[in-house]
Amino acid sequence: xxxxxxxxxxxxxxxxxxxxxxxxxxxxxxxxxxxxxxxxxxxxxxxxxxxxxxxxxxxxxxxxxxxxxxxxxxxxxxxxxxxxxxxxxxxxxxxxxxxxxxxxxxxxxxxxxxxxxxxxxxxxxxxxxxxxxxxxxxxxxxxxxxxxxxxxxxxxxxxxxxxxxxxxxxxxxxxxxxxxxxxxxxxxxxxxxxxxxxxxxxxxxxxxxxxxxxxxxxxxxxxxxxxxxxxxxxxxxxxxxxxxxxxxxxxxxxxxxxxxxxxxxxxxxxxxxxxxxxxxxxxxxxxxxxxxxxxxxxxxxxxxxxxxxxxxxxxxxxxxxxxxxxxxxxxxxxxxxxx
Amino acid sequence: xxxxxxxxxxxxxxxxxxxxxxxxxxxxxxxxxxxxxxxxxxxxxxxxxxxxxxxxxxxxxxxxxxxxxxxxxxxxxxxxxxxxxxxxxxxxxxxxxxxxxxxxxxxxxxxxxxxxxxxxxxxxxxxxxxxxxxxxxxxxxxxxxxxxxxxxxxxxxxxxxxxxxx
Numbered sequence: 020x021x022x023x024x025x026x027x028x029x030x031x032x033x034x035x036x037x038x039x040x041x042x043x044x045x046x047x048x049x050x051x052x053x054x055x056x057x058x059x060x061x062x063x064x065x066x067x068x069x070x071x072x073x074x075x076x077x078x079x080x081x082x083x084x085x086x087x088x089x090x091x092x093x094x095x096x097x098x099x100x101x102x103x104x105x106x107x108x109x110x111x112x113x114x115x116x117x118x119x120x121x122x123x124x125x126x127x128x129x130x131x132x133x134x135x136x137x138x139x140x141x142x143x144x145x146x147x148x149x150x151x152x153x154x155x156x157x158x159x160x161x162x163x164x165x166x167x168x169x170x171x172x173x174x175x176x177x178x179x180x181x182x183x184x185x186x187x188x189x190x191x192x193x194x195x196x197x198x199x200x201x202x203x204x205x206x207x208x209x210x211x212x213x214x215x216x217x218x219x220x221x222x223x224x225x226x227x228x229x230x231x232x233x234x235x236x237x238x239x240x241x242x243x244x245x246x247x248x249x250x251x252x253x254x255x256x257x258x259x260x261x262x263x264x265x266x267x268x269x270x271x272x273x274x275x276x277x278x279x280x281x282x283x284x285x286x287x288x289x290x291x292x293x294x295x296x297x298x299x300x301x302x303x304x305x306x307x308x309x310x311x312x313x314x315x316x317x318x319x320x321x322x323x324x325x326x327x328x329x330x331x332x333x334x335x336x337x338x339x340x341x342x343x344x345x346x347x348x349x350x351x352x353x354x355x356x357x358x
Numbered sequence: 359x360x361x362x363x364x365x366x367x368x369x370x371x372x373x374x375x376x377x378x379x380x381x382x383x384x385x386x387x388x389x390x391x392x393x394x395x396x397x398x399x400x401x402x403x404x405x406x407x408x409x410x411x412x413x414x415x416x417x418x419x420x421x422x423x424x425x426x427x428x429x430x431x432x433x434x435x436x437x438x439x440x441x442x443x444x445x446x447x448x449x450x451x452x453x454x455x456x457x458x459x460x461x462x463x464x465x466x467x468x469x470x471x472x473x474x475x476x477x478x479x480x481x482x483x484x485x486x487x488x489x490x491x492x493x494x495x496x497x498x499x500x501x502x503x504x505x506x507x508x509x510x511x512x513x514x515x516x517x518x519x520x521x522x523x524x
Contacts, residue, residue, distance in 0.1 A: 087517065256447060257463075257522045279413060283505065284512050289409035290402065291508055293515025300512075330458075 043193025045140035047130045048202065056158050063166025066159050068302045069310075070152070070225040072167075074295075075100075076112045078175070083108070086254075086295060095119065095173035100146060102253060104239070105182030107146045115172040128164040129157065133202040135192070142192035144180065145199070145239065151227035154205040159225070199240050211320065214309075218317025221310060231259050231295070234327035248324035254295065258328055265323030277315035278308070386444045386451035390462045393440035396433050404429040405511075408489070411497070412504050418497040427490035430507075434479040441468060441475075447520045458522060465520045478514045485510045 067073070076096055077088035083099035095118075096111035113119040120128070127138045135149040136142060143149065152160075185191055205224050207216035222228045231253070233246045248268070249261035261268035269277065276287045281303035284292040292300045303311060404426035410416040411423055444450035445462050446469065452461045468475045485507035492503035515521075 257520050284508055285409055285413075288402070289406040291405075291511035291515055293512065293519045293521055297512050297516035 039190075039194075042197060043142070043190050045134070045136045045142060045193065046196070046200075046202075047134055047136050047140070048126070050126050052157070053126060053129065053161070054157050056161050058165035059158075059162045060166055060169070062159065063162035063164070065306075066155070066163040066225050067166050068305050069221055070163070070227070071299050071302050072112070074298050074302075075109050075147075078173075086298070088298075092170050093173055094167070094170060095175035096177045097175060100254060102146065104186040105180060107144065107180050107182075108177050110177050111173070111175050112167065113170060113173045113175075114168050115174050118174050118176045119172060120167075121172055123164075125161055125164050128167075129160050132160050132163075135196055135200050142189050142196065144182075144189075144192060145195065148227040148230045150199050150241065151223060151230055152225070153200060153202050154220070154224040156204055156224075195238060195240070198238075212316070214313045214316045215320045217310065218313035218315070219320075221306075221314055222317050226314070228262070232262050242327070245324060245327040247318070247321055248327035251328055252294070257294070258330075261324065261326050262318055263321045263324040264319050265325060267326040268323065269318070270323060274312065274315040274319050277318055278311045281306070281311040281314065282308075381442055381444075383444075383450055383454050386442060386449075387454050389440045389442055390445050390451045390455065391460070393437055394460065394463075396437055396440075401430050401433055408500075408504050409508075412501045418500070420493045420496070420500075423493035423500055424490045427486045427493060427507075431483055431486040431490060434483040438476050438479045441472075443469060447522070461522065463520050463522055465518050468518050471517075475514070475518055478510060478518075481510045482507070482514070 073088060073091035073094065074086075075098060076094040077091050078093050078095050079085040079098045080087040080089055083097055084101070085098075094111070094113045095115070096109045096113075098109040100107040100109065111119040114121040116122050123131075123138060130136045130138075131143060131147075132149055132152040132155065134153070135145065135147070155163075180187075205220045207213075208219070211219070229241055229246045232249060233241045234248065234250045236242050247261070247263050248265075250259045252259050264270040264272075272280075272287055280286055280292070281300060283304070284297070284300045286292075303314070306314075407416070407426045408423055411418045441464065446464050446466045447462045449462065455461045485503070489500065489503040489507050492499040
């Protein structure tokens, strides 16, 4: 009897492992998925700007936690991002053959962007926002790859991520991808205007706005029903604002106000953008005015939502002595550099 | 005699140490309030007035624009003296400020890179002076100078401000 139990348990463990293995088999695209397309380098650069690639991948100015970068075109990585799951060390995506992505084919690149799978079937962690990039068109991705290939190749070996269990089990990302990755390109909404659709594409695809501006659930997935309704700052102590057209959000901003903010960094009250949004706004300022207007029109078209993360009570200090209540969603670990 | 002199000196040094060490929590709270008031009550309305003229919400008025920029110009020198240790966000001062809206938005990085922080404040002084004199040369020149000043605001907000509410 006792023995039979052990056998049953062993069988269960084996069956579980097989199921885990099968579920997490990297789902990659075949070469036949790529359309025939003559790369457009200028559009590739435009996607690079719209996608704010440099904001994570460019070499930080001094310490790894610094958000200032030396040169937006030197994508040798090295930034560190503290999260509740551990520390992510941002990889080198310069065209260096050994330490960067110089050996990647266009198909490799597209599998990373649309499937979250690196060459050799490596599951990539979703700190790299392929959950948004998967919505980009093949043409835009091919152009982007072509542009990245023209940037300086820099040898820089970035240390591996330092994640806690179970997040350090890379293969487990495959399960997560079952929920959040389908590789489907953005489809315009036939009921929306061309302008709103263009804005939606830029915001949901390259711009990956929802990645910061939406709350996440306990496994780190964006909560779709609260998308764009704000979140805790994953890297700081404040909150990332609600950008839906509600009372809590930016309902009192006109579309022109939003586009003006993208262009200048000035809010309607003429406060000036800061934090992680500052370099993103620098990029938005480089887009075509029509694209800034399209993004604004898209934001105005969103369902108005209350703040996903309620503002602290006036007596905020009462709910804990630390900065953000220590809740896993936004806790950055120990405060750095104060001791 | 010598002993007496020593005692007086010691007492004096003691008092000096006591007074320097005793930056009380109230003083820290006062520093946070004073610098936030400088931003909210002096810089913000002036920037808004200038910005509205640039954006075309209000008609351009050279004299008013120059006055607003001069008001901003008067802030940086005082502002950088209002950052005693303990006034970072979540620091000693904040533990005495019940209303989160009034708490410090200063990132601890300010004290790690105080020279850089001060240098940006001095850039603001320079940029606001330029914007004030640009106002006399018409809206176009003022607009360019105002935008340059905005870049300085942004540089500081990017690295050193922890925006808590909006």
